[in-house]
Amino acid sequence: MALDDYVWAAGVATELVNTTAEVWRGDDRLPDLAALVAFTDLHGGRSGDDDVPGALSALARRGRTADLDAVHALRVTVRDLIDHPDRDYLIAGATTLTSPAGGATLLPDPAHENRTRWAAPLRDGATVADALSLICGIGILGAVHTLGAQRFRPCTAPTCRGVFIDTTRPGRRRYCMPGLCGNRINVANHRARQAAPRGRGKAQ
DSSP, X not given: OBTTOHHHHHHHHHHHHTTSTXXXXXXXXXXXXXXXXXXHHHHSOBTTBTHHHHXXXXXXXXXXXXXXXXXXXXXXXXXXXXXXXXXXXXXXXXXXXXXXXXXXXXXXXXXXXXXXXXXXXXXXXXXXXXXXXXXXXXXXXXXXXXXXXXXXXXXXXXXXXXXXXXOSSSOOOOOSSIIIIIHHHXXXXXXXXXXXXXXXXXXX
């Protein structure tokens, strides 16, 4: 886990907490180990490092029911941190999440020949829950340090219970899943505008 990959890591944290039944109106998006494998396949990669998706997915494929339970517990922990964006609270909680790491070191940078980068390798025998915990911890710490605690937000869609870490440059993100929540709001606004002239006509 590269320590400077906080944008990618914060995105994984956001996607993980938003798989809960609370967000999807009773439909848990990580109900079993197969779904966990699919999640790691979809969200495990990052630009310039082909080893990450394979390593994370491999851990998921070796997972057992206890590992799935640990990931479910991790979602609750990360959700609690995003829901309480106090800087000290975020730092303390995220630091605990990085405990599966075996310290910091320098590793070759696959995107740049003859260069290295800071990294936090997992301890021997780590599980998929350990890997996701480290990723979420680095994402939260990086976002707090670089962008501030105000970037941890609830989704502004009226009927959504999702949350997110806004790592965009302008810092004006409003929705946990812009392609879904944002589109729903746009459709609702469009229908309201279409209905408004008819409503006024009837009143006359």
